[in-house]
Amino acid sequence: MKLDKCLTSDNINQNLLNIQYAVRGPIVQRAMQIERELEKGVVKPFDRVVRANIGDCHALGQKPITFIRQVLALAACPHLVSSVDVPEDVRQRVKEILGDCTQGSVGAYSPCTGLRIVRSRVAQYLQKRDGVPASPDDIYLGSGASDVIKAVLTMFVEDVDGKPPAVMIPIPQYPLFSGTLSELGLRQADYYLEEEHDWALSVEELERCWREASVDCHVRALVVINPGNPTGQVLTRRNMEQVVRFAYERGLFLLADEVYQENIVSKRFHSFKKVMHEMGAPYSSMELASFVTCSKGWAAECGLRSGFVELVRVELKVSAAFNTARGVMQCPTVLGQCILDCVMKPPSPGEPSYEQFAKEKRLIHQVLTERTETAYKTFNTIPGYSCNPIDGSMFAYPRIEIPSRAQEAAAELGMTPDEFYCLRLLEETGVCVVPGTGFGQLPGTFHFRTTILHPREEFRYMMEAFKRFHHNFLDNYS
Numbered sequence: 001m002k003l004d005k006c007l008t009s010d011n012i013n014q015n016l017l018n019i020q021y022a023v024r025g026p027i028v029q030r031a032m033q034i035e036r037e038l039e040k041g042v043v044k045p046f047d048r049v050v051r052a053n054i055g056d057c058h059a060l061g062q063k064p065i066t067f068i069r070q071v072l073a074l075a076a077c078p079h080l081v082s083s084v085d086v087p088e089d090v091r092q093r094v095k096e097i098l099g100d101c102t103q104g105s106v107g108a109y110s111p112c113t114g115l116r117i118v119r120s121r122v123a124q125y126l127q128k129r130d131g132v133p134a135s136p137d138d139i140y141l142g143s144g145a146s147d148v149i150k151a152v153l154t155m156f157v158e159d160v161d162g163k164p165p166a167v168m169i170p171i172p173q174y175p176l177f178s179g180t181l182s183e184l185g186l187r188q189a190d191y192y193l194e195e196e197h198d199w200a201l202s203v204e205e206l207e208r209c210w211r212e213a214s215v216d217c218h219v220r221a222l223v224v225i226n227p228g229n230p231t232g233q234v235l236t237r238r239n240m241e242q243v244v245r246f247a248y249e250r251g252l253f254l255l256a257d258e259v260y261q262e263n264i265v266s267k268r269f270h271s272f273k274k275v276m277h278e279m280g281a282p283y284s285s286m287e288l289a290s291f292v293t294c295s296k297g298w299a300a301e302c303g304l305r306s307g308f309v310e311l312v313r314v315e316l317k318v319s320a321a322f323n324t325a326r327g328v329m330q331c332p333t334v335l336g337q338c339i340l341d342c343v344m345k346p347p348s349p350g351e352p353s354y355e356q357f358a359k360e361k362r363l364i365h366q367v368l369t370e371r372t373e374t375a376y377k378t379f380n381t382i383p384g385y386s387c388n389p390i391d392g393s394m395f396a397y398p399r400i401e402i403p404s405r406a407q408e409a410a411a412e413l414g415m416t417p418d419e420f421y422c423l424r425l426l427e428e429t430g431v432c433v434v435p436g437t438g439f440g441q442l443p444g445t446f447h448f449r450t451t452i453l454h455p456r457e458e459f460r461y462m463m464e465a466f467k468r469f470h471h472n473f474l475d476n477y478s
């Protein structure tokens with residue numbers, strides 16, 4: 001008998017049907033549809049859609065770092081090295097990287113963990129950052145952090161003592177985690193960040209989460225996102241020590257998503273690796289996976305897909321298995337690895353590219369500082385909005401009050417109140433943000449996440465749009 005389709009929604013891996021990723025979800029789909037309608041001349045109360053749904057700085061107009069792009073261009077076309085006018089340190093960098101590529105070509109596969117030269121530079125960077133030894137052998141390059149986060153989470157897909165595995169993740173969280181756990185069939189154990197204490201991470205809440213999940217699961221790992229996405233909070237060192245002690249006492253593997261470590265405007269970033277080291281035995285011997293990406297920080301090269309995990313103190317047979325699994329995927333893109341090389345070792349004072357690099361980096365940081373301050377202030381002047389101070393990342397995650405009549409209207413449409421709010425915001429102002437449901441929030445509270453790095457005029461428009469829209473929304477539904 002011939003089937004119509006071999007693959008159907010009934011017989012595909014059912015885990016795929018459970019994946020949700022609101023950052024590119026229904027509101028964003030509707031935004032794309034609106035863009036097409038505007039192109040066709042449909043009249044709207046606005047003339048363009050403002051995409052504030054995704055942390056993609058180049059998509060918001062941030063200019064690439066010149067040094068990075070010059071290295072990339074010449075790494076891709078080495079025959080131009082002697083004919084184009086670029087600073088000498090660019091030429092030197094290209095020579096070094098290509099010297100480590102098979103046949104001097106970025107078109108050749110690299111080792112599955114990444115080029116040796118790049119992993120060595122990563123190790124040097126980490127060592128300088130933390131004052132703790134780092135080894136290139138513990139570094140695995142990936143096609144963005146998402147790639148290596150998934151690869152690490154895959155290692156926990158195994159029942160222990162007859163119980164299914166679970167992973168603790170913060171709420172709110174970046175939905176790469178919930179989506180990947182769904183895909184891998186891993187149970188998600190939610191611990192809530194404390195909004196009333198600047199999104200701090202309470203050990204009592206970690207304990208509650210662990211206890212409840214342990215009834216029918218074996219909790220194997222704890223994910224911490226620091227600086228937070230969507231919250232923008234930077235954990236205090238004391239808070240991090242509490243987390244480390246908790247993970248140790250409960251025998252949990254710590255996954256530290258530290259991708260926003262260069263996007264901080266206030267507070268000091270401490271890596272979990274450094275904190276564990278400084279806490280001494282037994283914490284300094286704990287296993288740890290820490291993630292970094294070129295999609296964030298000042299490089300923000302999201303589209304070129306480059307990041308890494310530092311996987312420390314894992315059993316030898318575990319790293320060997322991880323290595324083999326990475327090998328099956330060949331290697332992350334070598335051009336992406338070139339970017340990582342530049343990020344880990346940017347031009348330093350005295351080098352020909354330094355002045356321009358420093359200027360470009362300063363500007364990027366100024367924009368982040370200005371936008372976080374303005375977003376924080378603006379949101380806290382809108383009645384019914386509240387927003388914690390934003391220490392970093394590139395987002396704001398304000399809390400919004402949604403009147404009960406609007407909640408009823410949402411229910412009639414089969415939507416959550418925050419989805420309804422974001423959809424109305426999009427339809428009336430063209431501003432596309434992501435509802436809090438996509439990141440998780442305490443039941444009964446409502447939020448949205450907005451990117452804040454738009455060009456100045458667009459950013460002003462957004463801030464005005466939030467105010468105006470909320471005012472009208474309250475008029476309509478109070």
Ligand SMILES: Cc1ncc(COP(=O)(O)O)c(C=O)c1O
Nearest residue numbers: 144145146174229259293295307
């Ligand atoms: C907290 C966090 N982790 C990981 C990632 C993955 O980034 P990429 O795969 O582009 O490196 C992102 C992207 O937005 C993120 O916000």
